[in-house]
Amino acid sequence: MSIITxxxxxxxxxxxxxxxGFSLEIPEGTVFxxxxxxxAGKTTTFKCMLNLARPSGGSILFYGKPLVPETFESIAYxxxxxxxxxxxxxxxxxxxxxRAFTSFDPVRARELLAQFNVDPRKRARDLSKGMKTAVMVAxxxxxxxxxxxxxEPTGGLDPVNQRHVLSLMINEAAKGNTVLFSSxxxxxxxxxxxxxxxxxxxxxxxxGLVDDLKGDRKIVEGIFPDIGFTLDGIANDARVAxxxxxxxxxxxxxxxxxxxxAARLSGAGAAGVRVLDLNLEDIFLYAVSPATATADVVAKExxx
Amino acid sequence: xxxxxxxxxxxxxxxxxxxxxxxVGLGIILRVSVxxxxxxxxxxxQAMMHPGVKVTxxxxxxxxxxxxxxxxxxxxxxxxxxxxxxxxHIVITEPSSRAHHEDKQVNVGSIQVFENHSGxxxxxxxxxxxxxxxxxxxxxADIVAIIVATILAAPLAREIDGHLEIxxxxxxxxxxxxxxxxxxxxxxxVAASFLTVxxxxxxxxxxxxxxxxxSGLNSRxxxxxxxxxxxxxxxxxxGTTWLHRSYIWVLVxxxxxxxxVGVLTIIPTNSVVALFVHDVAWVISRVDPLTYVSFAxxxxxxxxxxxxxxxxxxxxxxxxxxxxxxALAIFKWQRVEA
Numbered sequence: 001m002s003i004i005t006x007x008x009x010x011x012x013x014x015x016x017x018x019x020x021g022f023s024l025e026i027p028e029g030t031v032f033x034x035x036x037x038x039x040a041g042k043t044t045t046f047k048c049m050l051n052l053a054r055p056s057g058g059s060i061l062f063y064g065k066p067l068v069p070e071t072f073e074s075i076a077y078x079x080x081x082x083x084x085x086x087x088x089x090x091x092x093x094x095x096x097x098x099r100a101f102t103s104f105d106p107v108r109a110r111e112l113l114a115q116f117n118v119d120p121r122k123r124a125r126d127l128s129k130g131m132k133t134a135v136m137v138a139x140x141x142x143x144x145x146x147x148x149x150x151x152e153p154t155g156g157l158d159p160v161n162q163r164h165v166l167s168l169m170i171n172e173a174a175k176g177n178t179v180l181f182s183s184x185x186x187x188x189x190x191x192x193x194x195x196x197x198x199x200x201x202x203x204x205x206x207x208g209l210v211d212d213l214k215g216d217r218k219i220v221e222g223i224f225p226d227i228g229f230t231l232d233g234i235a236n237d238a239r240v241a242x243x244x245x246x247x248x249x250x251x252x253x254x255x256x257x258x259x260x261x262a263a264r265l266s267g268a269g270a271a272g273v274r275v276l277d278l279n280l281e282d283i284f285l286y287a288v289s290p291a292t293a294t295a296d297v298v299a300k301e302x303x304x
Numbered sequence: 305x306x307x308x309x310x311x312x313x314x315x316x317x318x319x320x321x322x323x324x325x326x327x328v329g330l331g332i333i334l335r336v337s338v339x340x341x342x343x344x345x346x347x348x349x350q351a352m353m354h355p356g357v358k359v360t361x362x363x364x365x366x367x368x369x370x371x372x373x374x375x376x377x378x379x380x381x382x383x384x385x386x387x388x389x390x391x392x393h394i395v396i397t398e399p400s401s402r403a404h405h406e407d408k409q410v411n412v413g414s415i416q417v418f419e420n421h422s423g424x425x426x427x428x429x430x431x432x433x434x435x436x437x438x439x440x441x442x443x444x445a446d447i448v449a450i451i452v453a454t455i456l457a458a459p460l461a462r463e464i465d466g467h468l469e470i471x472x473x474x475x476x477x478x479x480x481x482x483x484x485x486x487x488x489x490x491x492x493x494v495a496a497s498f499l500t501v502x503x504x505x506x507x508x509x510x511x512x513x514x515x516x517x518x519s520g521l522n523s524r525x526x527x528x529x530x531x532x533x534x535x536x537x538x539x540x541x542x543g544t545t546w547l548h549r550s551y552i553w554v555l556v557x558x559x560x561x562x563x564x565v566g567v568l569t570i571i572p573t574n575s576v577v578a579l580f581v582h583d584v585a586w587v588i589s590r591v592d593p594l595t596y597v598s599f600a601x602x603x604x605x606x607x608x609x610x611x612x613x614x615x616x617x618x619x620x621x622x623x624x625x626x627x628x629x630x631a632l633a634i635f636k637w638q639r640v641e642a
Contacts, residue, residue: 085308096470100307
């Protein structure tokens with residue numbers, strides 16, 4: 001069942017489309033990673049979802065219904081940058097959250113703050129960027145909500161606390177709650193997310209289970225004896241998503257049947273035919289910048 | 305839901321309390337310093353030095369210390385009734401040639417002076433413990449309230465300046481949030497007025513048993529004294545709600561600009577340029593609560609009164625400004641995006 005349904009979302013700033021016909025369904029009880037290069041429209045999408053920005057078109061449904069103020073009792077949001085009140089102490093932020101949300105657990109919040117080594121007596125202005133992120137994350141995870149929307153939730157955190165945040169996200173999903181998060185650190189997404197979507201220029205360009213995306217996509221590479229080789233129609237195979245020729249070398253990005261296509265490539269006269277796996281970073285890079293991605297994958301493989 | 309705004313108000317009120325406490329402290333120092341001058345004994349002692357002056361002391365059945373001074377050479381007769389903490393009642397009779405030839409009453413705080421000319425003699429009655437008109441207190445309270453109102457007057461702009469992700473993801477409508485924030489600030493401004501009145505009442509208590517006069521024009525002074533800072537607050541609120549960081553400049557410069565515009569409305573219009581400037585300033589001043597402030601002033605008899613007969617209109621304008629500007633601020637707030 002989809003807990004969040006985004007349909008044909010559009011948001012333009014001064015005629016520039018920040019989000020352009022974006023649609024997505026987020027299943028309940030999953031950790032969902034939203035990826036995209038800078039300016040892809042991830043943060044704008046989050047803001048539109050939460051009514052922080054008014055969409056130019058489309059619809060967003062939570063539990064099949066439009067967002068109303070009461071819905072925020074079951075949604076926690078951690079924005080990309082610190083929105084803490086610089087003049088307030090961490091304890092006062094805890095109290096503010098306690099007064100605003102009935103489901104907030106201040107004891108849990110203090111436990112989390114202690115785990116992040118944040119002194120709750122300090123004012124926000126005296127905290128580092130990472131500590132501010134930790135405070136926002138702690139306040140969000142102490143709310144016992146069904147939906148968590150986290151925009152770069154590990155920004156500024158040290159590796160230990162980054163891992164801690166990822167564990168918290170996975171634990172939430174284990175409890176049946178839904179976590180939607182964005183991150184530029186694809187390794188983190190690969191570690192925590194069950195499903196991902198990739199945005200670019202305000203559009204959805206890739207979406208699916210991480211394991212499926214990784215399992216389907218391969219690079220098939222072969223070297224021909226001379227430059228004037230032909231591929232005997234291999235490039236026209238529906239499973240070949242992209243063909244790249246560099247002098248005697250050919251690289252094929254395939255979305256299935258990699259071994260079969262490798263055999264056909266050998267049959268066409270290629271030597272040293274190899275099938276290379278893609279990790280999530282490769283998939284992401286291919287999705288947002290195909291030419292760079294395949295070259296990069298092959299370069300890494302050759303160097304090992 | 306408006307915890308942050310209440311916290312902000314509380315912090316500003318703390319500063320107000322500290323400043324007022326300093327004033328009370330200065331009052332205590334002043335009280336200790338002038339304690340020896342607060343008795344008529346010094347004056348009586350000096351009077352006794354003059355040849356021909358006769359001074360008589362008596363204690364009345366109610367405990368009042370009465371001092372009678374007869375200066376036969378100057379034809380002056382003075383009766384000083386010292387009621388201790390309850391003040392003094394002084395009656396001085398002297399030849400008219402040494403006084404104004406008219407009846408006159410002057411009130412300064414709790415001190416009331418009444419001069420009566422009759423024949424060739426003038427009688428001056430001084431009461432040092434009259435009821436203090438609230439208009440004096442409200443004047444002081446308004447100064448503090450305007451400062452507090454100006455500082456507080458950007459509750460929504462402060463949220464726009466980097467906190468919308470917190471404010472707008474609370475389970476509350478934008479309207480209710482805005483009303484709550486404005487309500488918290490209104491409570492803070494009224495509290496600042498009350499604290500100011502209380503502080504200066506304490507200062508007065510240091511010197512006498514203070515009595516406050518809420519009758520007549522004083523009740524008007526209270527209403528106007530509360531309405532004006534609130535209207536001023538609402539105007540700044542409306543003027544800042546669409547701003548991010550630059551709201552601070554609006555808060556800093558609006559009062560001097562409003563005062564300057566007010567001055568321009570009273571410049572002599574003896575040239576085309578002056579007339580143009582005057583007219584432009586006059587139009588601008590119509591939407592400024594400062595234009596509609598009404599203060600009590602002493603009349604030709606020394607009695608405080610509202611010289612302006614349009615008090616009701618002026619008060620109505622303050623209330624209208626508060627409602628209209630608040631509504632404008634909320635209207636803008638409904639359209640704010642992060």
